[in-house]
Amino acid sequence: MTLPEAFFFKCPLKINCGSHALDHLPVELAAVGARTPLILANGDPDDKKRLKAVIDAFRTSGLTLGVYDRITGRVQPELMPVLASVYRDGGCDSLIAVGSGAVVDMAKCLNATLAGRDPAAFEDSQGNDAVETAALAPMMLVATPGGNGDEATGYVSDGQRRLKASALTPAAAFIDPAIMKRTDDRELAEGALIALAHGVESFLDEAGSPMGRAYAHTAIGLIVKYLPMALRKENRRSSICAVVNGQVAAGCAFSCTSTDICHQLGVRLASFPDLSFGFGLSVLLPHMVDYVGKAAPQRAGELLYPLTGEDTYAITAADLKISRVMALLWEFFDAVGGELACTIPSSLAEAGVDGKQIETLLSQAADGPLAQCAAHVITAARSKLFR
Structure with a gap:
């Protein structure tokens, strides 16, 4: 391997994988001072079962959960004000995205909305972070089959554009075999x-x-x-x-x-x-x-x-x-x-x-x-x- 004269690499993502990985969710949230997460998921029957497994991981944690499980298979910009109201009215302080694709994009866009920014505003013209990550809510990813890897990065779709905003990268990803069984092969x-x-x-x-x-x-x-x-x-x-x-x-x-x-x-x-x-x-x-x-x-x-x-x-x-x-x-x-x-x-x-x-x-x-x-x-x- 030849070492380039100059290179850039940044990976702020922590990965929790294995049996009972979901049990680490409350611990990771506590580590960033979060106690009231808003969980985002879609209404697919299989994902509802995954959502139940995520909720069960908080059974003895003493944390208060907010849940919105009606996200569809596409990004819905018109839903952002509703989700922002749910987040603020519920006193939430963090986000958990359960799934892939639109669910994760919606969580990233919501995080940008809560910070009062468009996702495109999080990086300057050179691709450097232009907004302090402290302005964002801590975000966790419960990874499921059907994703393509973008979920674990700062890539995000707002419904019209595919943007890169590394500040929106989830803080941690959880990969648990318990929620992998029911999967569409294609x-x-x-x-x-x-x-x-x-x-x-x-x-x-x-x-x-x-x-x-x-x-x-x-x-x-x-x-x-x-x-x-x-x-x-x-x-x-x-x-x-x-x-x-x-x-x-x-x-x-x-x-x-x-x-x-x-x-x-x-x-x-x-x-x-x-x-x-x-x-x-x-x-x-x-x-x-x-x-x-x-x-x-x-x-x-x-x-x-x-x-x-x-x-x-x-x-x-x-x-x-x-x-x-x-x-x-x-x-x-x-x-x-x-x-x-x-x-x-x-x-x-x-x-x-x-x-x-x-x-x-x-x-x-x-x-x-x-x-x-x-x-x-x-x-x-x-x-x-x-x-």
């Missing part, structure tokens, strides 16, 4: 594929820090090993728990990554019908590895380590590492698709993206800071198969 796989792409991008980041790379290494290894096991119902709870840990680790790494070319292209692909964000990233990811491999073969070849472990990495010739990485990625996507009884596309053509849409993607990417990389990825992913 939702679990979708979030894990997104997190894997984020982990790989972070691992390949030329300007990335050694610490960020360590998080990315962990994320890649956990997701690749345990997602197929979770989908096969093999040691279901512990396997899902490992995948969620991988998503959280990927989020921690990706929050300090200087480039996100695969992510940005995936967002544009997700606007096309019948192609999910996770599946779109899976189409693009091997081609990004191929591009980095041509410019920095050693760095791209080192991806073999988290994918297979130290023994296989050590015995694989240097000039074969990149091709082996790409083959392993497709093997992984095939395994996931097989468990989901569907096919994860291996090219844009197979994904149903037509020539006109591809030309649109190329024109959109032409003005970006990494236009050459984007053009290579799109062109290579057009119809080329690595299988």
Whole structure:
């Protein structure tokens, strides 16, 4: 590993994982002087059972709880005044987000609202914190399947924009096998594929820090090993728990990554019908590895380590590492698709993206800071198969 001349890495998140991890919630709140948390969750039947497990963790704590469990699957800016009133009228002093996606985004946006700020105002033009974190309420995350790692970071959606405000990163994440059993397989796989792409991008980041790379290494290894096991119902709870840990680790790494070319292209692909964000990233990811491999073969070849472990990495010739990485990625996507009884596309053509849409993607990417990389990825992913 080559140490960059200068790098930035910040990860304020504390992770509590394992059996009875939820029991540490009152302790972590007490550590920051909080005694009246407002718990946010959605109304899904499975999440209601998870919410009950969270509430049970406070049974002997003596803390007063506020609960709002009617958040839908999308961010609702119009709900912010209501939630702010619930928080203030209930005398709440902290937040607990139970779930992923919109629930966590709503909790982060609520925290910004309570501080009297727009989420975009929490960082200056250089990406530095522009607001003291003391102005914010302590926030805890109860991580559940279906997330993609953004939940554990300062990334937040306000319903229109995806913003990065590191001050809004939760103080702690709780990953408990007790709430992992009831899970939608497609939702679990979708979030894990997104997190894997984020982990790989972070691992390949030329300007990335050694610490960020360590998080990315962990994320890649956990997701690749345990997602197929979770989908096969093999040691279901512990396997899902490992995948969620991988998503959280990927989020921690990706929050300090200087480039996100695969992510940005995936967002544009997700606007096309019948192609999910996770599946779109899976189409693009091997081609990004191929591009980095041509410019920095050693760095791209080192991806073999988290994918297979130290023994296989050590015995694989240097000039074969990149091709082996790409083959392993497709093997992984095939395994996931097989468990989901569907096919994860291996090219844009197979994904149903037509020539006109591809030309649109190329024109959109032409003005970006990494236009050459984007053009290579799109062109290579057009119809080329690595299988």
